Amino acid sequence: MEIYRGRRLWVEKRGCILPDGREKEAVVVHPGDAVVILPRDGENFLLIRQWRAPIGTYIYEAPAGTMEVGEDPMQTAKRELIEETGMAAGSVKALGYIYTTPGFTDERLWLFEATGLVPSSEHAPDDDEIIEPVRFTASQIRKMIRTGEIVDAKTICIFYRWMDESAHD
Known part of the structure; x- marks a missing residue:
């Protein structure tokens, strides 16, 4: 029902x-499936500082967004990266998926690493998004996770998934 x-x-x-x-x-x-992107530019990662109304504060997080009807996860990742950071990716690599909170939702987040970043003229965040792209090194992100400065679960998951994947490349 x-x-x-x-x-x-x-x-x-x-x-x-x-x-x-x-x-x-x-x-x-x-809620429908969504994507999370970890944009990497050499030794730096591009996260966003975004205002989140439900918690009434800004948080650092990886760019992410909901899949539109008819979109596959890769298309969504490319679109959301441009919308939220103003950067397009030369290469996008799938890192699997996670379930956000399977105790009450079937939401799946598809994880992607984006490299070869170049500015895009198609940058257009949603009108309710207050976003500032910020660059960090892997060491800074690890410290921010450890100290609780990064508290967004999807960002922590994709960063550790990337660390595990990159250790085997």
């Missing part, structure tokens, strides 16, 4: 059967 439907998400209550055979009701939030 649909509880709510908005422009970006919908919420439903549905029955489910647990692995042990019991039946339960679950409320599931469906």
